[in-house]
Amino acid sequence: MLNQKEILSTIEMIDQQHLDIRTITMGISLLSCCDPDPRRACGKIYEKICRCAEKLVQTGCDIEAEFGIPIVNKRISVTPMALVAGASETEDYVPFALALDKAAQSCGVNFIGGYSALVQKGMTKADERLIRSIPQALAQTELVCSSVNVGSTRAGINMDAVSLMGRTVKETARLTADRDGLGCAKLVVFCNAVEDNPFMAGAFHGAGEAEKVINVGVSGPGVVYHALQAVRGKPLDVAAETVKKTAFRVTRMGQLVAQEASRRLNTPFGIVDLSLAPTPAVGDSVARILEELGLEVCGTHGTTAALALLNDAVKKGGVMASSSVGGLSGAFIPVSEDEGMIAAARSGTLCLDKLEAMTCVCSVGLDMIAIPGDTPAETIAAIIADEAAIGMVNSKTTAVRILPAPGKDVGGTIEMGGLLGSAPVMPVHKESSAAFIARGGRIPAPLHSLRN
Amino acid sequence: MNAIVTVLGQDRVGIIAAVCNRLASYNVNILDISQTILQGAFTMVMAVDVSKSSASFGELGKGLGELGAEMGLSIRIQREEIFDAMHSI
Numbered sequence: 001m002l003n004q005k006e007i008l009s010t011i012e013m014i015d016q017q018h019l020d021i022r023t024i025t026m027g028i029s030l031l032s033c034c035d036p037d038p039r040r041a042c043g044k045i046y047e048k049i050c051r052c053a054e055k056l057v058q059t060g061c062d063i064e065a066e067f068g069i070p071i072v073n074k075r076i077s078v079t080p081m082a083l084v085a086g087a088s089e090t091e092d093y094v095p096f097a098l099a100l101d102k103a104a105q106s107c108g109v110n111f112i113g114g115y116s117a118l119v120q121k122g123m124t125k126a127d128e129r130l131i132r133s134i135p136q137a138l139a140q141t142e143l144v145c146s147s148v149n150v151g152s153t154r155a156g157i158n159m160d161a162v163s164l165m166g167r168t169v170k171e172t173a174r175l176t177a178d179r180d181g182l183g184c185a186k187l188v189v190f191c192n193a194v195e196d197n198p199f200m201a202g203a204f205h206g207a208g209e210a211e212k213v214i215n216v217g218v219s220g221p222g223v224v225y226h227a228l229q230a231v232r233g234k235p236l237d238v239a240a241e242t243v244k245k246t247a248f249r250v251t252r253m254g255q256l257v258a259q260e261a262s263r264r265l266n267t268p269f270g271i272v273d274l275s276l277a278p279t280p281a282v283g284d285s286v287a288r289i290l291e292e293l294g295l296e297v298c299g300t301h302g303t304t305a306a307l308a309l310l311n312d313a314v315k316k317g318g319v320m321a322s323s324s325v326g327g328l329s330g331a332f333i334p335v336s337e338d339e340g341m342i343a344a345a346r347s348g349t350l351c352l353d354k355l356e357a358m359t360c361v362c363s364v365g366l367d368m369i370a371i372p373g374d375t376p377a378e379t380i381a382a383i384i385a386d387e388a389a390i391g392m393v394n395s396k397t398t399a400v401r402i403l404p405a406p407g408k409d410v411g412g413t414i415e416m417g418g419l420l421g422s423a424p425v426m427p428v429h430k431e432s433s434a435a436f437i438a439r440g441g442r443i444p445a446p447l448h449s450l451r452n
Numbered sequence: 453m454n455a456i457v458t459v460l461g462q463d464r465v466g467i468i469a470a471v472c473n474r475l476a477s478y479n480v481n482i483l484d485i486s487q488t489i490l491q492g493a494f495t496m497v498m499a500v501d502v503s504k505s506s507a508s509f510g511e512l513g514k515g516l517g518e519l520g521a522e523m524g525l526s527i528r529i530q531r532e533e534i535f536d537a538m539h540s541i
Binding site: 004066069 | 458488495528535539
């Protein structure tokens with residue numbers, strides 16, 4: 001029989017340390033829905049999503065009840081919509097977003113991702129139409145998430161797209177100003193985007209993926225934090241070992257749930273994403289893990305080193321626990337979704353420049369950061385360019401999900417509620433980047449992209 | 453299919469009897485029981501076989517949860533695989 005201590009430790013992790021499966025995400029290919037008639041294409045999209053994901057939410061709830069592990073989100077990701085909508089003879093892509101939203105509502109999922117375009121090297125007409133429709137699409141829908149890939153290690157950075165995304169973010173905030181600019185919480189700009197990411201807002205079902213697939217994202221900052229309390233003051237290699245062991249356990253649970261969901265939904269298992277994803281709840285914070293390692297406040301000197309240790313240990317522990325690891329896999333550092341990050345940003349210790357440094361060693365990038373509402377579009381584009389450059393040169397995924405707070409300045413707060421949390425408005429540099437962004441063109445791929 | 457029932461809370465007379473009775477009413481067979489008082493709290497772990505259960509897994513969980521609420525205890529039932537996955541290779 002199982003050891004009583006082990007059983008009780010699992011229950012304590014679930015009850016008191018916020019252990020959960022963050023998401024079961026079903027990826028669905030919509031390439032078969034292409035149609036010259038946009039109305040027929042939207043009809044096919046709605047029908048296919050509903051047919052494939054009909055039982056997703058119920059299956060998630062069943063697994064939750066039988067295994068006694070909370071599954072916080074059930075989500076859908078689809079083929080980047082620019083690839084599907086491009087086949088239709090229309091210039092208005094908003095109806096495609098509405099079709100996604102309606103399908104997501106019918107299936108009862110929390111979010112649907114894939115209103116996306118991949119433009120790292122250049123934009124097709126469809127890509128450009130899609131990007132220009134993003135502000136309206138996010139203003140008119142509730143559950144649709146959008147992402148745009150503007151750079152990669154192999155292709156360099158498409159600075160025309162970066163400039164366009166600066167304006168798109170700004171316009172999205174303006175159109176959702178009555179909801180504190182909520183639209184921007186559902187819009188991610190990537191460099192080196194991955195095709196099997198189960199986490200929102202950046203999930204999409206890549207063109208290299210199967211017809212449909214189940215990807216699972218685990219969580220567990222609270223469990224890691226608690227485990228580290230037991231080795232307080234010990235050398236950092238001991239801390240890294242502790243994180244590894246904890247990540248292994250958490251991921252094993254993710255693997256079990258993924259296999260079970262895959263079997264019940266008769267859908268191939270894709271990957272487990274080993275991410276440490278925080279929530280605004282007390283005790284579920286990545287920032288508090290960094291502080292537990294010995295930093296007075298997250299954001300002070302040493303934060304990048306501590307995060308590097310954490311990010312690497314999570315991967316090493318998780319990789320053996322799953323038959324297939326993918327997605328973003330690492331530590332997330334979203335400001336508004338992490339109680340400790342919010343506190344550190346409020347205290348002024350955690351600033352945008354430090355967050356940028358941290359993104360060199362964490363799994364993604366500048367995430368859920370509120371900035372003054374009057375920040376120029378060129379400055380937002382320059383922030384995106386900096387982040388994309390980090391991703392391009394370091395062959396890693398980076399992303400920007402930034403929230404210009406309509407009508408608010410430093411000292412204000414935007415409230416999004418739920419898992420999206422609240423974010424204090426952080427200062428940005430006042431000096432202009434406009435002439436740099438106005439140049440457009442491309443930043444060429446780095447020398448180490450030439451590996452063949 | 454095996455499952456693990458855990459009962460946690462303030463000790464009192466009749467906990468084991470009540471839980472066993474409830475399980476018997478669902479035709480759930482008890483394979484093993486381990487019970488102790490941990491830091492003042494009643495702690496019981498049971499391995500049970502639910503393959504001949506008259507209720508679905510969801511109903512079992514709901515029924516035991518309700519019994520727990522009546523008695524001021526936390527009672528849950530979970531499939532055994534989750535513990536195997538987390539604690540053994």
